[in-house]
Amino acid sequence: MFKATNGLIGAINFIIFLISIPILGGGIWLSTKANTDCLRFLQWPIIIIGLCLMVLSLAGFVGACYRISWLLWLYLFLMFFVIVALVGFTIFAFAVTSRGSGRPMMNRAYYDYSLSDYSGWLKDRVSDPEYWEKIVSCIRDAKVCQKMGRYYGYMPETADEFYRRHLSPIESGCCKPPTVCGYMYINETTWDQSGGTMGYGDLDCSRWNNDQSQLCYTCNSCKAAVLANLKHDWRKVAVLNIVMLIVLVIVYVIALAAFRNNRRIDNDEPQGVNRMTKAQPSRIHF
Known part of the structure; x- marks a missing residue:
């Protein structure tokens, strides 16, 4: 169970890491090639999203595959704020697009x-x-x-x-x-x-x-x-955010289980060593 949970978290975050590379690359390319206000306006959000995905996925991948509890804790901490931010943005998107139509x-x-x-x-x-x-x-x-x-x-x-x-x-x-x-x-x-x-x-x-x-x-x-265009687009993004939230919550629960497994094993290892020491038979003196 422990290996399966950690392996699943590692695989998910490895995929996210691969996705973050072209996103970050696209933002960097825009920063070097942008010759209009439109492209310059787009470059920083793309770079920030790419960097956040890369850092988050690396923390989850390394923490899960190498059983580093503090990295998994950092991953869970950051993931929690990502989920809260997505919930906040989704509510905000529906609120600011509630009025107006053609x-x-x-x-x-x-x-x-x-x-x-x-x-x-x-x-x-x-x-x-x-x-x-x-x-x-x-x-x-x-x-x-x-x-x-x-x-x-x-x-x-x-x-x-x-x-x-x-x-x-x-x-x-x-x-x-x-x-x-x-x-x-x-x-x-x-x-x-x-x-x-x-x-x-x-x-x-x-x-x-x-x-x-x-x-x-x-x-x-x-x-x-x-x-009107923003309202239409933001509503679509808000619906997509709801789908992403469901996925992220599932990943968060799996990562939380992996973190607890790591802590349990870390706590059990010293006890296991003590049990082995106590279990050793005493020497027989003649």
Whole structure:
């Protein structure tokens, strides 16, 4: 039982160690190759996750395979905080994404997005000018708006065909003006502003720019679209965290059993030696 428990913990942590190598390598590669704010923004979280996984897995692997109790104790200590952190993040993720969604528009298959529908920490974070510049850099680097164009044969997409498209939040909020502005469709990212209603005072209508480097990147609708995207992604991460928590709790219980086995053997070894000493027959004197 002891060998099986320790062997299982060692095998699990060896796999985690192998997984941590490409994660850490990817973060280091980004730090040397990053030439945009988007990539620089991603590198440190990846490096930190890779290092944490590597240290944690090494402690578990060595502690289990070489029966080093203090390393297993350190592994259990760190694992406990990882589990607590995942529980906290999961609760936080559901809490900050509880509000806000797209608004259906008449005669449109896509949704429009309004920043007023969102509130709380995530909204403040996204709206922060320094943070927003990094997000816009990511959207530009991904060329989301440039990839919106569609052609049917040699003919570009018509307005009616565009209105029937199911756009992503970023495409709807950042690459076109809000529907309320009443601008006339020319193509996916170019709109005629001459006949618009200016959205009855909606500031996003005045922020829209046909310049392909500007579009609606300064619009509140773009920030709301990013929040909608984050809500969708964070909810998926939260569900994945729940699965990871179940796995980590099982691994933690197995590691705890291995730690107790180590301590029991460490405590039994001196007693075993004493028993052997006491069991030796006394010499017979003639």
